[in-house]
Amino acid sequence: MAAAEVARQGEGCRTVPLSGHVGFDSLPDQLVNKSVNHGFCFNILCVGETGLGKSTLMDTLFNTKFEGDPASHSQPGVQLKSSTYDLQESNVNLKLTIVSTVGFGDQINKEDSYKPIVEFIDAQFEAYLQEELKIKRALHNYHDTRIHACLYFIAPTGHSLKSLDLVTMKKLDSKAHLPFAVIGSTEELKIGNKMLKARQYPWGTVQVENEAHCDFVKLREMLIRVNMEDLREQTHTRHYELYRRCKLEEMGFKDTDPDSKPFSLQETYEAKRNEFLGELQKKEEAMRQMFVQRVKEKEAELKEAEKELHEKFDRLKKLHQDEKKKLEDKKKSLDDEVNAFKQRKTAAELLQSQAQQAGGSQTLKRDKERKNNPWLCTE
Amino acid sequence: MFKGPVESKNEAAMSELVPEPRQKPVVPMKPTGINTNLLGYIGIDTIIEQMRKKTMKTGFDFNIMVVGQSGLGKSTLVNTLFKSQVSRKSSSWNREEKIPKTVEIKAIGHVIEEGGVKMKLTVIDTPGFGDQINNENCLRPLDLEFMKHLSKVVNIIPVIAKADTMTLEEKTEFKQRVRKELEVNGIEFYPQKEFDEDLEDKTENDKIRESMPFAVVGSDKEYQVNGKRVLGRKTPWGIIEVENLTHCEFALLRDFVIRTHLQDLKEVTHNIHYETYRAKRLNDNGGLPPMTVETEENHESNL
Secondary structure, rough: OOOOEEEEEEOOOOOOOOOOOOHHHHHHHHHHHHHHHOEEEEEEEOOOOOOOHHHHHHHOOOOOOOOOOOOOOOOOOOEEEEEEEEEEOOOOOOEEEEEEEEEOOOOOOOOOOOOHHHHHHHHHHHHHHHHOOOOOHHHHHHOOOOEEEEEEOOOOOOOOHHHHHHHHHHHHOOOOOOOOOOOOEEEEEEEEEEEEEEEEEEOEEOOOOOOOOOOOOHHHHHHHHHHHHHHHHHHHHHHHHHHHHHHHHHHHHEEEEEOOOOOOOOHHHHHHHHHHHHHHHHHHHHHHHHHHHHHHHHHHHHHHHHHHHHHHHHHHHHHHHHHHHHHHHHHHHHHHHHHHHHHHHHHHHHHHHHHHHOOOHHHHHHHHHHHHHHOOOOO | OOOOOOHHHHHHHOOOOOOOOOOOOOOOOOOOOOOOOOOEEEEHHHHHHHHHHHHHHOOHHHHHHHHOOOOOOHHHHHHHHOOOOOOHHHHOOOOOOOOOOOOEEEEEEEEEEEOOOEEEEEEEEEOOOOOOEEOOOOOHHHHHHHHHHHHHHHHOOOOOOOHHHHHHHHHHHHHHOOOOOOOOOOOOOOOOOOOOOOHHHHHHHHHHHOOOOOOOOOOOOOOEEEEEEEEEEEEEOEEEEEOOOOOHHHHOOOOOOOHHHHHHHHHHHHHHHOOOOOHHHHOOOOOOOOOOHHHHHHHEEEE
C-alpha cells in the first residue's frame, strides 16, 4: 500500500470514561511477571583505599559472604576486580556484579588514580553502545554491565576529604551515581540473647543495624529497598544517554545540520558512507601509484643487468676472437717454416744427387785425399 | 553456597532495632531453581514494588489496529473491548460515499484509566480495507496473501465477526476450516509458536491457539437479563449476551488480549518485529559506518 496519510490526533488526547471493568489494571502485574521471569541485574562499583572495608560492607549489605581474598597493598597501579553473583530472594533473581578497586591510593603518585576507574565505567557504556548500534542486536538478552551505583569509601580520619577523594569523586560524578558512603564494617556477635551484627571494642559494641550507631540501615534502605530500580533507570536514561550522545557526536553524527534543519539518520549514514568510500578510493589510488612506481624501478634494474650481461658477452667474444687470430697466425708461421724446411730439404737432396753423378771419380779422389788428409774439407 | 537461618527468624530479631521491613508484595511464585538461602533478609524483592510503582506513574501505551470490511462491527467490537467510545462507528462516516476516495487510515488516541493504571490507547481504523473472516465464503486468495505479509511484521489476531449467525456446530467446523487454511498458507497468528519461551508458555499458548479464531459478538447496548444489566444484542428469538461464554467467545478474546497477554503483545512487537524491521532497514541502507576494526572489514567485503 502506498504511504497513506495517517492522521494522528495531537498529544493532548481526551480522557474517556469506562462504562465497566475492562481489566487492563492487571498490566503492572503482567509487566512485573515478565521482569521477574527475565531476572534483574544490578552493578555496584566500590571505590576506596585498600583496607577500608569495602568487601565487608558488601557482605553485610547483601547478607552473604562473597568469596574473595583480601587485597594486598603492593599493587603496581589501580586495577579493577569484578565478580558476578546470582542471588535469589523469594522469586526475585538478581544478577549482582560487584566491581572493586584494587590498589587505589596505594601509589605515591596518586594523580592519575581516578583514570582507570573512569575508563572502566566508560568501557561498559561503550560495550552497550556497540551492541545497541549493531544491525542484528540482542538487547533483550544482553548482560548489562553498566555501573548503576558507585560507593565511594572515605577513610574515617575525621579530617575533611582528601584531595585524591575530591578529584576522583568529581570525575565520577558525571558518570555514575554516588550515594554518600559511610563506613560500617561488621561481624556477627552475640549480644544478650540475639545474634547481631556488630563490632566489639573494649569500650562497647557498635551495632550495625542500630540507626543511632551508624548509617548502615539508611544506606541499605536507600540502595536496595527504595531506589534500586530508580538507579537502574537513571543509569540508562541519564548517564548512558549522555555518554551515547557525546560518542555519536564525536563520530560526526548530528541531529541537525549547520542550518538547524533536522538531519535524517539516512542522510548522515549516506554522508558517512560516501566519506568512507572516498577515503577508501584515495587509499586505493595511493597504493596503485606505489605499485606502479615499484614496477618501474624494478624494470629499470633489470634492464641495467641485461645491458651489463650483453657487454660482458661482447667482451668475451672479442677476447676469444683475438686469441683465435693469434693462434692462426702462429699456425701460419709454423706452416711457413715447415714449407721452407721442406724446400731446403728437396734442394739439398737434388744437389746431392747431382754431385754424385758429376764426379764419381772425383769422389774417389777426394776420398783418397781425405784418407790421407782427414782434416781437408773439399766442399 | 549461601546457607543460613530461615528468613523470618532474622526478621523478628531485626525488628527490635530497625523499622518494620516493607510488606513483601504478593506475586505468583515460580518454582525456584537456584539454591540460595541467604543469611538474612536483604530486600531485593522490593524491586518488584519499586517497578510497579514506577510503571503506574508513567502509564502505558497500547496501539491496536482493526482491519476488515466495514459493516462487520469492527468499531463496535473495539468499543466493547474497552468499554468506552474509543472508535468512531461507520455511521458517522459520510454515508453517501460508500467507498472513501482514498484509503485514509486514521489513528485516534484516548486516555483511559482503571485501578490507578493510565493507558493511552490508540485505535487505528482502516475503513473499507482488508478482511476479517467473512463467514459466507472462505478466505479469498488476495486476503491470504495480504495476511501472510502482515503476519511477518505485526501480531495478527484473527477474529470471526457476527458469530451470532452460526450455530455451535457450524462455529466449530468453520473455525477448524479457517485454522487449516491459515496453516496451509503459512500464516502464523499471535501467539506465534516460535516465540513460546518455555514449556509453561507453550502449554498455555497451545490451548489458546486451539480455540482461535475467537467467534465474537460486539455490542454497546445494555439490556436487562435475569435482573442484571448486560451488554447484548436483541433479536426476535432472544438476547445474545456478549459477555456470556455460552453465547459467544467475546470474554475469551478480551481476557486474552487485555488481561493476560497485553504486555506480551507489546514485548513481541518491540523485541522481534521492530528489531527485524530495524535490521532490514539498516542493511538496505548499506550498513552503518565502521566504528571498530571488525565492522570495517565487514564493510570492505561488502564493497
